[in-house]
Amino acid sequence: MIRQKPRFLLLEVIDSQREQAAALVGMRELEMLVKTYGGERVAIELQRRDHPHVATYVGPGKVVTLGEQIKQLDIDVVVINGLVNSGQLFRLEKALWPIKHDIKVWDRVDLILNIFSQHAVSTAAKLQIVLAQIDHMGPRMYGLGGTVLSRQGAGIGTKGKGETNIEKERRRSRREKQQIVTKLRAVAGEQRRRMQERKDKGIFVIALVGYTSAGKTSLFNALTKKQKSTNASLFTTLDSIVGRMNPRNGQRPILISDTIGFIRDLPPKLIETFKSTLLESVEAHLLLHVVDASDPEFAAKIVVVEDIIRDLGVTAEPFLVFNKIDLSTKKRIEEIKAQFVDRPHVLVSAQTGDNLPALRQQINRYLDAAFPG
Ligand SMILES: Nc1nc2c(ncn2[C@@H]2O[C@H](COP(=O)(O)OP(=O)(O)OP(=O)(O)O)[C@@H](O)[C@H]2O)c(=O)[nH]1
Ligand SMILES: [Mg+2]
Numbered sequence: 122m123i124r125q126k127p128r129f130l131l132l133e134v135i136d137s138q139r140e141q142a143a144a145l146v147g148m149r150e151l152e153m154l155v156k157t158y159g160g161e162r163v164a165i166e167l168q169r170r171d172h173p174h175v176a177t178y179v180g181p182g183k184v185v186t187l188g189e190q191i192k193q194l195d196i197d198v199v200v201i202n203g204l205v206n207s208g209q210l211f212r213l214e215k216a217l218w219p220i221k222h223d224i225k226v227w228d229r230v231d232l233i234l235n236i237f238s239q240h241a242v243s244t245a246a247k248l249q250i251v252l253a254q255i256d257h258m259g260p261r262m263y264g265l266g267g268t269v270l271s272r273q274g275a276g277i278g279t280k281g282k283g284e285t286n287i288e289k290e291r292r293r294s295r296r297e298k299q300q301i302v303t304k305l306r307a308v309a310g311e312q313r314r315r316m317q318e319r320k321d322k323g324i325f326v327i328a329l330v331g332y333t334s335a336g337k338t339s340l341f342n343a344l345t346k347k348q349k350s351t352n353a354s355l356f357t358t359l360d361s362i363v364g365r366m367n368p369r370n371g372q373r374p375i376l377i378s379d380t381i382g383f384i385r386d387l388p389p390k391l392i393e394t395f396k397s398t399l400l401e402s403v404e405a406h407l408l409l410h411v412v413d414a415s416d417p418e419f420a421a422k423i424v425v426v427e428d429i430i431r432d433l434g435v436t437a438e439p440f441l442v443f444n445k446i447d448l449s450t451k452k453r454i455e456e457i458k459a460q461f462v463d464r465p466h467v468l469v470s471a472q473t474g475d476n477l478p479a480l481r482q483q484i485n486r487y488l489d490a491a492f493p494g
């Protein structure tokens with residue numbers, strides 16, 4: 122039976138160097154992801170080991186205690202806070218079958234992909250997710266007890282297929298992947314053509330990028346007067362949307378695109394998969410990097426985002442927009458200004474509209490530079 126609110130056990134292996142307190146801070150984001158998925162965090166487990174166990178990620182003793190917890194707490198999904206290879210995930214899951222036949226063992230990327238498939242609207246986004254799942258799940262997909270979660274509704278409560286016909290499944294999955302890649306190429310080509318058309322018409326194109334939940338869609342709404350949905354949970358936006366910003370009198374039109382947010386520890390292959398969604402960012406005249414100034418971890422998140430956009434092939438330095446200053450103290454705002462004195466930036470609140478005129482002014486400066494005379 123599929124439960125309304127699947128029960129999660131969050132697990133992390135930490136080496137002897139890592140402080141327990143730091144690991145627990147890292148778990149907060151995972152907890153937020155579980156909540157976004159619609160799950161309930163029932164337990165958190167840290168295991169100290171210098172290296173994950175080669176076969177089952179956690180050691181044999183831990184497999185036994187995990188089993189006991191799963192039984193006692195009636196856990197549906199064990200999610201590991203990390204990127205785990207699919208053999209380890211599969212063997213750990215299999216070791217737990219005698220305790221609960223439909224237990225799921227996911228890593229962080231499985232969880233993120235399942236959230237993506239809940240939120241995807243457009244055909245392109247859906248295709249990208251299936252492709253990412255084929256890549257990430259590897260052999261777990263076919264036969265080896267795997268489940269293609271996007272095809273199973275919430276992805277909970279499905280049983281393994283057994284180990285027969287693996288070769289047939291593998292071939293089928295390879296074919297499916299090829300078909301998706303071809304379709305996505307067509308989507309990307311079409312998007313590129315539209316982008317070029319806009320550029321040829323002399324339209325100034327801005328793309329919003331940033332960590333998930335930084336406030337990209339809120340800023341998009343504030344600048345375009347649209348009402349796209351925003352939410353405190355993660356990955357509210359998956360599909361790119363484009364809106365028009367009111368230009369100065371007689372000025373050329375400005376288009377802004379809002380897209381999927383980034384998060385740490387995304388495998389490069391996954392980013393590759395989402396490239397067609399992110400094309401708009403690559404091709405834009407100006408990239409606005411939206412940062413949640415009220416987040417104590419924002420500096421590390423800036424690095425995550427900039428690494429990803431570099432991987433996408435963007436060479437220009439994005440313009441930093443520190444958002445949510447309504448939540449920050451005056452002292453904090455001064456600190457940010459001092460810390461980023463060497464980089465072009467503005468501090469705004471998409472919610473209250475504070476300092477948005479300064480952002481518009483900066484945008485116009487970039488526009489004038491892109492289309493001189
Ligand atoms: N206080 C405050 N909250 C804000 C501001 N901007 C956005 N938020 C809130 O932050 C949360 C995330 O905002 P979104 O605009 O959905 O963020 P996003 O970057 O588009 O997030 P994803 O699409 O999920 O990656 C929502 O709860 C917003 O209401 C702001 O300036 N001030
Ligand atoms: Mg959004």
